[in-house]
Amino acid sequence: MPAFELLPGAPESPVLLHVPHSARAIPGDVRAGILLDDAALERELDHITDAHTAELAERAAGLAELAPWRFVNRLSRLVVDPERFPDEREEMLAVGMGAVYTRTTHREELRPGDTDPGPLVERYFRPYAEAMTRAVAERLAATGRAVVVDVHSYPARALPYELHGGGPRPPVCLGTDPFHTPPKLLDAARAAFAAYGETGLDSPFSGAYVPLEHHGTDPRVEALMIEVRRDTYMSEPGGPAGPGLDRLAAALGALVDAL
Template sequence: MNGTSDPYTLEPGDPVSPVILHVPHSSRTVPADVRNGIVLDDAALERELDHITDSHTARIAAEAAVQCAALPWQFVNRLSRLVIDPERFPDEREEMRAVGMGAVYTRTTHGEPLRPVDDPDRPGHPGVVTEQPLLERYFHPYARAMTDAVTQRLAAAGRAVIIDVHSYPTDRLPYELHGDGPRPPVCLGTDAFHTPPDLLAHAEKAFAGFGGTGVDSPFAGTYVPLRYYGTDRRVSALMIEIRRDVYMTEPGGPAGPGLARVAAALADLVETVTGTCEA
């Protein structure tokens, strides 16, 4: 699948670029058939989208990309994470399932019901299967396409650098399991295997002008396709989490002048990682 009408888009970059800007949570689009399985009314759904969407992050990635001498590749989720969250595990390994926010969300950011779930204690309840159709239709094709994009970068450039582009709210939301730590203007999520020290250092330098960067707080980790996870060091990865007050009106309002600064910093990071400018 590739195109604006599909659940995701791979925007081609320069053949020599190893960089994939991955934007999984920017969209507010919920297809009508998926909307039918959500128990929120229209107003409540819009409020939830305000909180859960990493608003304007696709624009940040796009504006950063065009500033680079070697255009990075962009893999963009065109559907809301309320459809599926491509960065979750679709099984019991995912701790976010404990708060109803695994690969298919069943709870909102504030812990309210989002979808009907199995309730064996309710008399006469036949059980509601909500996850598998969504996983088959959206999650697994997305994962395969992202895996293919990384494979292509490895073949063409000899390495792949995944930069996850995210944002997070200034104030902790109830669903956050590890939200009691620092909430810096820029949070850098790392992986012990896939985030080399130089990649982290380049990001800290690129975003130094925002009043502070932090590591793995309030959000940790980064996205790597399972085919390569923990086995192939040619795939490096870093998550960029921009605190939303840096560039937009919260919770789901318009972007402000800070967006251009964020995009420029991201472009600096991409340029350095790609090797098209002096470090």
């Protein structure tokens, strides 16, 4: 199994659906460094995985008039979290959730605290980041712009690792970047998800993924994070998807068409 995949869309589409946290797969040698027994690891995967988001992106792509491109992580974020920067996100490092996690969603020990993240960063994180950078560059070259839409989910009730879990938890939260999320992109997302009521903004999660090469410097790269509350489409914490997934796919497909 590849660590990640770039799934082609229409050549003229600027949209890149980014799905970083949907998988549960962990290579055997990486599993050996995790302290949880098998049952505890399965429970942790139930909580930490954005279940069914790869399927959500696939369905939305199939519904869109102009198929977006999709970049999908095929490994669990317990291997590395591709949306953490190794030298940033000090808040998350403080709770053992930097690029390589040492703590679980319930703040229990996942790996020894003195684990060297370097080997996993070199083996998994850097190739992922480089491939995403290339994917964005290809959309820029082909269309003159790139729109990265992160596809995430979050639990109905805050988990202990959340540093800002006390705020609103709407059915759909939009995470923004002050440089890369223009008002027209935010307006398009609000319109696409209007059936869910007023969408939240940067609560309980904030930010949007942009490759470092373009971050804060290239306005042709736009970015938005879509965070969907899991009880709207699945049985929590790690159960099957329900009919709500079709409704979400239609909304996400409508957003893609608007971009």
